[in-house]
Amino acid sequence: MRLSGKVILITAAAHGIEGKLMGIGGATARVLAKEGAKLIVTDINADAGKQTCAEIRKEGGYATYETLDVSNKQDWIKTINKAMTRFGRLDVLVNCAGARGGQQYALEDTPVEDWDRQMNDHAKAVFLGTKYVIPHMRKIGGGSIINISSIYGIVAPPTSPAYSAAKGAIRIFTKAAAIQYAADKIRVNSVHPGYVHTTQTNKMMSDPEVRQWLLDRTPLGRLAKGEDIAHGIVYLASDESSFVTGSELIIDGGVTAQ
Amino acid sequence: MRLANKVALITGSANGALDDVKGIGGATAWMFAKEGAKVVLADINDEMGQKTALQLRNMGYDSIYVHLNVSNEQNWIKAINKAVLTYGKLDILVNSAGTIAPFSVEDTTSEVWDEQMNVHAKGTFLGTKHAIPAMRKSGGGSIINMSSINGLVAATTSTAYCAAKGAVRVFSKASAVQYAKENIRVNSVHPGYTKTPLNSSASKIPAGISPEEIKRRIMTVPLGRMATSDEIAYGILFLASNESSFITGSELVIDGGVTAQ
Secondary structure (H helix, E strand, C coil): CCCCCCEEEECCCCCCCCCCCCCHHHHHHHHHHHCCCEEEEEECCHHHHHHHHHHHHHCCCEEEEEECCCCCHHHHHHHHHHHHHHHCCCCEEEECCCCCCCCCCCCCCCCHHHHHHHHHHHHHHHHHHHHHHHHHHHHCCCEEEEEECCHHHCCCCCCCHHHHHHHHHHHHHHHHHHHHHHHHCEEEEEEEECCEECCCCHHHHHCHHHHHHHHHHCCCCCCEEHHHHHHHHHHHHCHHHCCCCCCEEEECCCHHHC | CCCCCCEEEEECCCCCCCCCCCCHHHHHHHHHHHCCCEEEEEECCHHHHHHHHHHHHHCCCCEEEEECCCCCHHHHHHHHHHHHHHHCCCCEEEECCCCCCCCCCCCCCHHHHHHHHHHHHHHHHHHHHHHHHHHHHCCCEEEEEECCHHHCCCCCCCHHHHHHHHHHHHHHHHHHHHHHHHCEEEEEEEECCECCHHHHCHHHCCCCCCHHHHHHHHHCCCCCCCECHHHHHHHHHHHHCHHHCCCCCCEEEECCCHHHC
16 A cells, blocks of 8 residues: 555545545545545534545544644644644645635635635645644654645636635745755645536536536546546655655646646 | 556666666666556667566566667557557557757757757657557557656756757647547656666766766755656656546656756
8 A cells, every 4th residue: 555654634625425526635535545544634524524534434444533724723733733642643734625615706806805715725724734744744754745726826717816826825835845844855745636526616517608618628528526636646645756846746637738 | 556457668668677777767667567567668778678578577577678769750660569469559658768968059969959859859759649549549548758857947058958858848738638538648757867877877878977967966956865766657657547547738747846946
């Protein structure tokens, strides 16, 4: 198994329930567990998170749930302390959490509150998680941090400028962290999914017109599933990527290659 | 196994003999074989290529060697036919053959320019062109083209090498977009400084890289060391496997942080 012995904290991973639509975090939790990792599954949806953990355990994996509001500093400190008490180490952090209930605004119509929310839930969340895991990773001689950005951290979407600004912040913050902690063997990379059918995007992608627009823009001609992104995260979490840091892994079916 | 039943052709893979420093192609061949692939080694170094293929077979893996000068179209047609005749299909092509030419713009002769463009860019073009019909027949495939960090940012020297690796980078995206509908994925890999026969034993290569230059390079790597060939091969393995089935037209940078600065 590719992640044996590794302790991994993953955010926004509640939706990993078999037979239901999964989120990127939830699908990733399932794959990480199959590769032998011990998981701290975090989210703000305790019911779904606990069910996901129960299913992972039933399959012989190891997962425990913690509620974590990623934009809250105290929550991060508490969750990481709990993980350390329980496992004694943290090898990998997967920052999957995104903004809740995102509405799409044109730039002029973007409320300042939406800007702040996007920046907090995406960019600040990644900053806080990274800041508080680094001392623990340093102690065990290294680690891997994987930040989920988006293709819209690289190119602009037609709407939602706050979302793309926040995802762009994650992209470059990742490189800053990678450079600063490379000497401690802490690797930091970003993942840039294209159009993924998840619990969060389901409503938008159920609109036939929107769906067709997304499909037309994707050379591979299909939408991704959470699992397509999960395998990239496994690669970056494992020691197979030990020379990869400050890199961007684009998983978009060719959207940004055009 | 992550590549069970897949057939892969890897260029520049003669450098996989067990008792030598492995090149990226050679390291990839072993990793593919261990993950269940049937491996067609292709190179211009017939002696080393045959030796590596024999060592793979002796370990119980399926492997043959074919002579392939990547800038020769007839060689490509023969090599791909041999792969399909031997193993029935072609699923994976790794364009890994390469050479170095550390010259400034003024000191680059037009012969050096042509050689770099032929081996890296034209070699990748010809391989892709002739692999596509074979992959189409089996319903898809994965092509992995070795570019370099010098396909993203410039080296202080190696002018033609940089230009050729830049060509590989964007050619990969062109192929990716054109053949996505046929489920043929094309991605580029961008290694940073890697310990391979091309640069680990500079004395064997007259125009090779000096120990001082290697020291200078390591100073620029945030992770503070060079990569092993295996560290590049793992990235190639990920792109070759179905785990990356939604990845096409992407660049996988494996450089210890050099280009993040």
